[in-house]
Amino acid sequence: MKGFVVVGTVCLLALGLLSARATSQAPGASGAASAKTNRPAPRLANGKPSMAGVWDNTRRADVTNPAIPGFVKELPYTAWGKAKWESYDSFMQTNGDYVGNCLPFGMSRSIYGPHPLQIIHDNDHLVMLFEQNSMFHIVPTDGRPFTKDLPPSWFGESVGRWDGDTLVVETVNLNGYTRVDTIGHPMSARARITQTFRRVDFGTIEHTFTLTDPKTYTSPWTVKDTWTLDPGTKLLEYACMENNRALFEGRIKPFVPPDDVD
């Protein structure tokens, strides 16, 4: 037993702290469902590749962690961005931790968190279901524009378009309260997120996340991931506030939004 833990630990080191999610023991898991994942990507009625499935997304608590492939070598901070990064600990002491308040994690922390995500896809929509806080995010792909004068929000508003067989998702109208990752790299309300999804075969999506945020970074930067289909995992309810003793008992303060992110 002990030896197995040691072996497991060594394996983890070799993997560079990739996703810690175990996948194989959930009830209903089917070995057959995961077989032959190298066959061609499934197609939507319109002939485009479907991104549908439960995906074993990459756990990425720090986008600059070189142990995790696809990382960003160096974040090109503006002066404002650098100050935001360096003051994150003191900001949380005074303004509270938004995730500790069970507020939405936003796109990148939902994508790169420890909990699974599912994509539902048809001709006109791609829907991301995040187990983290039982959140959803709908991406219209029917050619509609962004909604005029929509108030900003945690996940912002997204639209999708096809570039050949790659789905390109643009997201704007962010409230600027979310951080890029667990460790707290900053972003502002001026950020634009560009994601690409390319289903290279039945079992694999190549995903990119690009942040363009001139208030925080002097140039756009991109994180690249490979997601593996995870048919044995079923998303479960995540009612974040039901047992949030950290907030109930005052160890985490009620969140006060920053007032300088526009």
Add this chain to the structure above:
Amino acid sequence: MKRTALFVIGVALLSAQALSAHHSFAAEFDRNSPVTLTGSVTRVDWGNPHIWVFLDVKDDTGKVSNWGVEGGAPNALFRNGWRKDSLKVGDTVTVEGFKSKDGLPRANANRVTLPDGRRVFAGSSSGDR
């Protein structure tokens, strides 16, 4: 199943160390205040974002305090083979973890061990809540 769970505990423990900059952890608990608690389980709150296990702990003078210790996320624990009743009221456990910063009898559980050496739950604060 058990081997997988043990592997996962190894993973979770290492992750907790590697992600020492986890901000929810740092806001609540003090990595410089390790604590080892042995006591009888009085309640298990199986809920999000983390499970909590409560236990009566007797100090050197015989005084009993009820400690609450934060564990992992319930869905992740479930997928790793643990169940809501894997730990029962009355079980004696030893918890190794870190005290909370607020002075209450609270801790973040790094390891929960039964008298026969088997480990239960754990995996706390190893990532986003």
